[in-house]
Amino acid sequence: MNISYSFTVPESLAVISLVALILFLAVWLLMFLDVFRKILARHRQKKRAMNTENTFNEKKR
DSSP states (O other): OOOOOOOOHHHHHHHHHHHHHHHHHHHHHHHHHHHHHHHHHHHHHHHHHHHHHHHHHHHHO
8 A cells, every 4th residue: 555645735735834833932931921920020129129118117217
């Protein structure tokens, strides 16, 4: 049984486009997660700064 199949041009373009889309979405997801992590870290840092500022003011009194 000899099975020989070669991709046609539209099928090849579809496969290449699908792979490119998957790679694009993977990179976009990683960038989104990185930005989200940085936003959360900045928020935690501000919260921590406010807490230390409040404790400093209470100790001063």
